[in-house]
Every structure is written in structure tokens, then in C-alpha cells.
Amino acid sequence: MVEPAFFRSLAAAAAAETLPRFRQHGPVSNKLAAGFDPVTEADQKAEDAIRRLITAAFPQHGVLGEEYGSTAGDGEHVWVIDPIDGTRAFISGLPVWGTLVGLTQRGDAVAGMMSQPFTGELFYSCGSGSFFEGPGGERKLQTRLTTDLATATLFTTTPALFKDAARARYDRLEASVRLARYGVDCYAFAMVAAGFADLVIEAGLQPYDIVGLIPIIEQAGGVVTRLDGGPAETGGDILASATAGLHAAALARFND
Numbered sequence: 001m002v003e004p005a006f007f008r009s010l011a012a013a014a015a016a017e018t019l020p021r022f023r024q025h026g027p028v029s030n031k032l033a034a035g036f037d038p039v040t041e042a043d044q045k046a047e048d049a050i051r052r053l054i055t056a057a058f059p060q061h062g063v064l065g066e067e068y069g070s071t072a073g074d075g076e077h078v079w080v081i082d083p084i085d086g087t088r089a090f091i092s093g094l095p096v097w098g099t100l101v102g103l104t105q106r107g108d109a110v111a112g113m114m115s116q117p118f119t120g121e122l123f124y125s126c127g128s129g130s131f132f133e134g135p136g137g138e139r140k141l142q143t144r145l146t147t148d149l150a151t152a153t154l155f156t157t158t159p160a161l162f163k164d165a166a167r168a169r170y171d172r173l174e175a176s177v178r179l180a181r182y183g184v185d186c187y188a189f190a191m192v193a194a195g196f197a198d199l200v201i202e203a204g205l206q207p208y209d210i211v212g213l214i215p216i217i218e219q220a221g222g223v224v225t226r227l228d229g230g231p232a233e234t235g236g237d238i239l240a241s242a243t244a245g246l247h248a249a250a251l252a253r254f255n256d
Contacts, residue, residue: 002103004131006057007113007124010050014083014099015117017045022118023093038087043067046083050101054079061103066208078104080211085114086185095119096187102212109233112212114190123190125215130193141220144195147245149176149253152198155188156180161203166237173201173254189213192240193220199250200240201227207235223247227254 021042031037047067054063055071062073065081079101084090086097095118102112113124121134123141130141146152154177162170174180177199181188186209191197193216202209210232214224223244227237229251239254241247 002111002126004124004126006053007101007111007115007126008122008133010053010101011099011113011115011117011122013049013053014046014115017049018042018084018090018099019117021045022090022095028091038091039067040084040087040091042090043084043087046099047081050081050083050099054081064208066206076106080104080109080208082186082208082212085209086187089183089185096184098186098190100186100208100212102214104211104233107231107233109211109214109218112215114186114212114216116187116190121190123193123216125219127215128219130216130220132194141193141216142195143192143217143221143242144198146198146242147249149173149246149249150178152177152242152246152250153179153181153196154199154201155184155191155197156182156201157185158182163203166203169254169256170201172256173250176253186213189217189240192222192242193217195220195242198242198246201238201250201254203237205235205238207233210235210238213240225251227251 028038044067047065060074062078063071082100084097085100090097099115102109111126115122188200217224217240222242224232224240232238
């Protein structure tokens with residue numbers, strides 16, 4: 001299994017590429033012919049650094065990254081990388097982006113990390129508990145024990161991601177919670193694991209957007225699935241919740 005020191009080394013290697021380019025007004029490319037999906041040199045250099053460390057330590061494992069695609073491995077273990085989750089935040093100078101790395105075993109997310117180098121924070125799970133390292137010291141993570149939607153705090157990137165009938169379902173869920181906040185990307189999921197928020201709902205995620213976060217939330221006491229109740233590792237429309245009871249209530253409210 002993965003050791004915390006390995007996640008620290010991945011976080012440091014990525015930070016060496018991302019931090020010097022953050023808030024430097026560097027060039028931004030667009031990966032879409034219609035629309036806007038930004039990518040920067042920091043995304044590419046960070047993923048390359050992470051891939052090199054993973055390949056050296058686990059040469060038999062497969063790798064899936066946002067910027068450089070898939071590399072075949074033993075068919076059982078796959079590392080999933082998003083070098084900068086929240087590139088839009090990155091190019092806007094907002095420190096709510098993060099580096100995500102997750103490990104799947106036979107399709108299940110078993111270990112993961114989220115690193116925010118500008119704030120000096122690392123959230124990770126090696127499969128037995130979830131932990132934080134950063135300002136204020138080190139601690140084990142625990143989700144809040146919220147079970148009632150009426151007292152919950154909910155995050156989403158933007159309600160505009162939910163289209164047509166799904167937008168009405170999202171609005172119904174948001175109307176049921178105490179507080180809704182928008183636009184903090186992977187940092188929102190980390191706040192659920194850390195006990196500062198209760199729900200994150202997102203539409204159209206890719207595996208590299210969520211795999212690294214699943215073990216962190218689950219090992220802190222939370223639940224992560226697709227909105228249809230299926231496994232989140234494949235991406236799609238995703239709900240993360242602080243407790244199983246809250247998760248069931250949110251799914252029921254959204255899908256009613």
C-alpha cells in the first residue's frame with residue numbers, strides 16, 4: 001500500500017512546477033474547439049513530474065492523467081492524476097485549486113491525496129484513516145455528523161452545470177440546505193472530509209476529478225457516489241456527503 005511519504009513526495013514534485021507559475025500571468029491554452037477548457041504549462045509540467053515518480057516507484061502500475069492520457073499497467077492498479085484540479089481558479093489567481101492523485105485497485109479507489117501548495121495543505125488517505133498536514137499541525141480527519149439537510153452546508157462549482165430537468169432537481173436540493181457555496185473545486189471535497197462542510201454535488205466529472213478524493217472522504221466517515229447511486233470512480237454526476245444518512249436524504253431529495 002502507499003505510504004504517506006510517497007504522497008508527500010508527489011505533492012512536493014507537483015508544487016515545484018505549479019507554485020512558481022501561480023499568479024505569474026503565464027500563457028493559457030484552450031483544449032476545446034467550442035467552449036473553454038484551459039490548460040497551462042503548470043498542468044503539463046506537474047503531471048509529468050508526478051508520472052515520473054509513480055513509474056519509478058510502481059513500474060507495473062497503470063497511469064491515467066488529465067493531460068497525457070492512459071499508460072497500461074498490470075490491469076489491477078491504476079494511478080489517476082489531475083495535476084491542477086481547478087485550472088480556472090489557477091489562472092484567476094484563486095488558491096482553491098489542488099493537485100489530485102488517486103490509486104485504484106480493481107476499479108476501487110483505495111488511496112488518494114489533495115495538495116494545495118500555496119496554502120501549504122495536504123489531505124490524504126493511504127487506506128486506513130484520512131489525515132491533514134499543514135498550518136496548525138497534523139491531525140486525523142473526521143466528517144461532521146450531520147444527518148439533516150436543513151442544517152447542512154452544500155458546495156457546487158456552479159448550478160449552471162446542471163441542465164434542463166437536472167437544474168430543477170439541483171435547485172430543490174439547494175433550497176433544502178442551510179447554506180450553499182459555489183466555485184471551490186476540489187477544495188470543497190476536502191472541506192467535507194475536514195468537517196467544515198457537509199455536501200458536494202457536481203455534474204460531469206471525469207475520473208481524474210474525483211478518484212483522489214474518494215478515499216479521503218470515505219476514510220474520514222463520509223460517502224461518495226454518483227447521483228444514481230453507482231460508484232464514483234468512473235466519474236459522472238457526483239454527490240459526496242458527510243454521513244450515510246445525509247447522503248441518503250440528499251439523493252432522495254435530488255431524485256424525487
